[in-house]
Amino acid sequence: MPEDANITPWSVSGDLTESQYQRIAHEFGAKIIDSEMIERIRSVLGDVHPYLLNGTFYAHRDLDIALEDLKNGKKVYLYTGRGPSGKMHLGHILPFLFTKWLQEKMGAHLIIQITDDEKFVFRDLELNDVARYTRENILDILSLGFNPKKTHILVDTENAGLLYNSAIKVSRFVNVSLSKAVFGFQDSDNVGKFFFTCIQSVPAFMLTEHTGETWRCLVPYAIDQDPHFKVSRDVLPKIGMPKPSSIISKFMPALKGSGKMSSSDPNSGIFLDDSPTTVKKKLMKYAFSGGRDTAEEQRKYGANPDIDFAFNAYRLLEPDNEKVRKVYESYRSGAILSGEMKTLASDTINSFLAKLRENRPKAEELFDSYKFSFDKFS
Numbered sequence: 001m002p003e004d005a006n007i008t009p010w011s012v013s014g015d016l017t018e019s020q021y022q023r024i025a026h027e028f029g030a031k032i033i034d035s036e037m038i039e040r041i042r043s044v045l046g047d048v049h050p051y052l053l054n055g056t057f058y059a060h061r062d063l064d065i066a067l068e069d070l071k072n073g074k075k076v077y078l079y080t081g082r083g084p085s086g087k088m089h090l091g092h093i094l095p096f097l098f099t100k101w102l103q104e105k106m107g108a109h110l111i112i113q114i115t116d117d118e119k120f121v122f123r124d125l126e127l128n129d130v131a132r133y134t135r136e137n138i139l140d141i142l143s144l145g146f147n148p149k150k151t152h153i154l155v156d157t158e159n160a161g162l163l164y165n166s167a168i169k170v171s172r173f174v175n176v177s178l179s180k181a182v183f184g185f186q187d188s189d190n191v192g193k194f195f196f197t198c199i200q201s202v203p204a205f206m207l208t209e210h211t212g213e214t215w216r217c218l219v220p221y222a223i224d225q226d227p228h229f230k231v232s233r234d235v236l237p238k239i240g241m242p243k244p245s246s247i248i249s250k251f252m253p254a255l256k257g258s259g260k261m262s263s264s265d266p267n268s269g270i271f272l273d274d275s276p277t278t279v280k281k282k283l284m285k286y287a288f289s290g291g292r293d294t295a296e297e298q299r300k301y302g303a304n305p306d307i308d309f310a311f312n313a314y315r316l317l318e319p320d321n322e323k324v325r326k327v328y329e330s331y332r333s334g335a336i337l338s339g340e341m342k343t344l345a346s347d348t349i350n351s352f353l354a355k356l357r358e359n360r361p362k363a364e365e366l367f368d369s370y371k372f373s374f375d376k377f378s
Helices: 018-028 035-045 063-071 090-106 116-122 127-142 156-171 176-183 191-204 206-211 223-239 276-286 295-301 309-317 321-333 338-365
Strands: 057-061 076-082 110-114 151-155 216-222 245-249
Touching: 018 057, 018 223, 035 063, 035 090, 057 063, 057 223, 063 076, 063 216, 063 245, 076 090, 076 127, 076 191, 090 110, 090 127, 090 216, 090 245, 090 309, 110 127, 110 191, 116 127, 116 156, 116 191, 127 151, 127 338, 151 156, 156 191, 156 206, 156 223, 176 191, 176 223, 191 206, 191 216, 191 223, 216 223, 223 245, 276 338, 309 321, 309 338, 321 338
Parallel strands: 076 110, 076 216, 110 151, 216 245
Antiparallel strands: 057 245
16 A cells, blocks of 8 residues: 555545555455456345445455345344544445445344444543534434334443443453554553454344344445454454454545545535535535546546546435436546536535435434334344
8 A cells, every 4th residue: 555545444544546445455355346246246135236336335255145144044134333523424424325225125134333432532522522423423324214123223332231241252352462453553542442343343243142043244334444343353253253244335535535534624525414505615616626627628638537526426426327327428528517517416415415404303203213222123
């Protein structure tokens, strides 16, 4: 990986190109989702999400085993999460959109772990601030319309006893040397950082542990979270639990074209509470463009949609692949100018955000019905 690109579960800096994503996956030991795997997904789920076709979710660990278990009628569930350190932006919410699709196609239960303890341990945040972000983030996620009968919100500090009793079993096999090697921890880091990965491992095996039946866990996550699950996959067999499978995504690019969107920089991305006017202003003023310097040059030479924020935002929110293909070709050929691409992206983003706002009152009404309970699994 080039020196100017750095990735950890807590920060991402530098430019991550397609070749770098491929390299990171290989270095981490994950497999690339190829055409054969896509057809396998189609055969089991009956469909393939655009994020698989366009390479947003691009790597996996034992996805073939999870698909085989699902095909054979064995118990398979989904697990993903959110660390509530601030307001959510498009880069945060889009993986949940994919997870919702997976849940619907699989007919599976889903555990969403809210790692409020992590944000207290790793960030300079007070618990009352984290609590406020926790509720707001949960409502943002639920506004996508998850099935309350099969979706289970697991807030770490609210379920500390349940998590701790399982996490200590993991902790016996995670030593300081391993934590330093995998996560880059230093002697000066607080002990909460060393222990946290044990907490994050628990939802990957808690159903098997609690019910006595084997449940295969499939975890959708971004590539920066892979170190946590490398540790989980190494340790869980040692405590008699199955390894989790995973399906791994790239990041949505930062608005300005470098790194990823950040909650701490309001101009690094499109936030879920941005007004329609703000969305359009951000796109026009800050969005990294693959277009040319002048309209004349773009008409003549065309744009590079692959590096263009507006096109990529449009591509991730437009479910019609044929529409996306036509826009791509038009933009690349010069038939569409950068300003027109930004307007199209603005309209698409604002339509998506308007739907989230429309769904939010229902999410608030059903909030308590999503709380985690083993009684809800069957």
